[in-house]
Amino acid sequence: EVQLVESGGGLVQPGGSLRLSCAASGFTVSSSYMSWVRQAPGKGLEWVSVIYSGGRAYYADSEKGRVTISRDNSKNTLYLQMNSLGAEDTAVYYCARDSFSGSYGIVFDYWGQGTLVTVSS
């Protein structure tokens, strides 16, 4: 069974950093297209980043230079390193898998439960 479990969220001060983790089971992260999608409280969905199985990564324009997506194959875990955080980054962050490997564009058929990041002083 495919499972995605996010962790690492919490309260962080403006300008701070945070690393989110997404532990996967039931499949191999390094062989998959994996993304981060966030949702601010009461708002819609916003794509943040994707990493392809081959390692190439893409980012939303608003996040370029501030976030880095990566994975640890030995731990079968996806990460999102976020720096220079601001109030606009407050959101639930979901990791998601595209098990079609981009055959229909990047879509998200498996999601974690999300981890809440709150940026506030």
Add this chain to the structure above:
Amino acid sequence: DIQMTQSPSSVSASVGDRVTITCQASQGISSWLAWYQQKPGKAPKLLIYAASSLQSGVPSRFSGSGSGTDFTLTISSLQPEDFATYYCQQAKSFPLTFGGGTKVEIK
């Protein structure tokens, strides 16, 4: 960036009603479109991909259509478990973008 515009933003409907949600892309995206359902406090769930392909396990009362810039999600007979917020997403190019959502409420 490709902008995705959903309408309506909310709809009130009764069990058994036919519900139609539309999504318009700011430029042509062929059939690179997905639909998701999200319930409060839960992660989104993929319903439709490639504009009209039903995701495994999703009831057949859900259907998607369209290509180019105009797309539709139809729920043929609304069930109690379908009251939720629905999002479209373009999968053609980066940055991937979602519509603003359509909340389906009980009438």
